[in-house]
Amino acid sequence: MVQIERVCFYVDDSLRWRDWFARILGFHPVASDRHNHTQTEVVKQGTIEVQLSSPLSAKSPVAAFLDRHPPGVADLVFRVGNLEAIVDRALALGAKLLSPITASGSLKRCRISALGSLSHTLIENHDAVSVKPSSSPIYRAIDHAVLNVPAGGLKTAIAWYQSVFGFQPQQQFTIATDRSSLHSQVLVHPDTGTTLPVNEPTSETSQIQEFLDANRGAGVQHIALRTDNILATVDRLRRSGLALISVPKTYYDRLCKRELNLSPAELDAIASRQILVDRRPTSPAILLQTFTQPIFAEPTFFFEIVERRSRWIGGQLQAAEGFGEGNFRALFEAVEREQIKRGNLK
Numbered sequence: 001m002v003q004i005e006r007v008c009f010y011v012d013d014s015l016r017w018r019d020w021f022a023r024i025l026g027f028h029p030v031a032s033d034r035h036n037h038t039q040t041e042v043v044k045q046g047t048i049e050v051q052l053s054s055p056l057s058a059k060s061p062v063a064a065f066l067d068r069h070p071p072g073v074a075d076l077v078f079r080v081g082n083l084e085a086i087v088d089r090a091l092a093l094g095a096k097l098l099s100p101i102t103a104s105g106s107l108k109r110c111r112i113s114a115l116g117s118l119s120h121t122l123i124e125n126h127d128a129v130s131v132k133p134s135s136s137p138i139y140r141a142i143d144h145a146v147l148n149v150p151a152g153g154l155k156t157a158i159a160w161y162q163s164v165f166g167f168q169p170q171q172q173f174t175i176a177t178d179r180s181s182l183h184s185q186v187l188v189h190p191d192t193g194t195t196l197p198v199n200e201p202t203s204e205t206s207q208i209q210e211f212l213d214a215n216r217g218a219g220v221q222h223i224a225l226r227t228d229n230i231l232a233t234v235d236r237l238r239r240s241g242l243a244l245i246s247v248p249k250t251y252y253d254r255l256c257k258r259e260l261n262l263s264p265a266e267l268d269a270i271a272s273r274q275i276l277v278d279r280r281p282t283s284p285a286i287l288l289q290t291f292t293q294p295i296f297a298e299p300t301f302f303f304e305i306v307e308r309r310s311r312w313i314g315g316q317l318q319a320a321e322g323f324g325e326g327n328f329r330a331l332f333e334a335v336e337r338e339q340i341k342r343g344n345l346k
Helices: 013-026 063-067 083-092 153-165 209-214 231-238 249-255 264-272 325-342
Strands: 002-010 028-035 038-045 048-055 072-080 098-102 108-114 119-125 142-150 168-176 181-188 195-201 219-226 276-278 286-291 302-310 311-313 316-318
Touching: 002 063, 002 142, 002 264, 013 028, 013 048, 013 083, 013 231, 013 264, 028 316, 038 168, 048 063, 072 219, 083 098, 083 108, 083 119, 083 153, 142 302, 153 181, 153 195, 153 325, 195 209, 195 249, 209 325, 231 286, 249 264, 286 325, 302 325
Parallel strands: 002 048, 072 119, 142 195, 219 302
Antiparallel strands: 002 072, 028 038, 038 048, 098 108, 108 119, 142 219, 168 181, 181 195, 276 286, 286 302, 311 316
16 A cells, blocks of 8 residues: 655745645645754645645754755655565665654654655554545645656666555656657556656756756656646636646647537636646546646746546446546646746747
């Protein structure tokens, strides 16, 4: 078992970012801790938990991270079924044990190094009870987390997550335009469906290379927040002042020619909000996505908002699994347009 339990950001001011997550994304502050050299705030929305840590002194590990990288995701916390076995496999492949295994009753935890400066805190607790949110959340769950690695590092990353955690390769994408290109491998855990797409640049002008340069190494490019109603969620986010990617009208001109089983009114509502729509060739279920602009000063981390809309076909519910290449290309082209605006792509 491997599930994303929490996303840990290292930032310059955790209080300011706590307020940003509450005001812009609709998260709720749930915990605060001021410990020696580090200030930590925890916010939550539904089952999604985000930890925001900032340094109080140069002795803070957050300060060391921010000396090497811009603000971003420093740790993806995984809930696992067999912590010791995962640690043994990780150490055998050269990972470091960043914090030792500790146990308190049925709860075990530790932290290991991963790609670049990214780490994974591992939590094992077989007595934990799943608690459902008391009210209808804006976001249902973390849909997936996307990692960017340097050119030539994709096979190593795939092998590492496969060997250590048991992820399995699923879809592959190679996206290229006249300006830039990338290669992506989607990893899915067979027990939980936890999904980690991994990207590498295949051109010096690739948006993945832009991320790697700005981030000064491998890291988490974006986190996808799954919602049950992307139209309402996008309306809410725009009212809060969040900037989302723009989609040209030509995208929707092409969309009208595809078999998506959407009414003209639905297509109009989607187009007016500049939401991407796609489906896999083997399934009638559709995937609706949009993406924020980078939330920090550097062109690094952003959020994705995604709705997976299932369809009843022949008395069976067809789930919207995986990713559509059309949306992947549309996102790639949208980020290219932002690269041009930033002057990083001619």
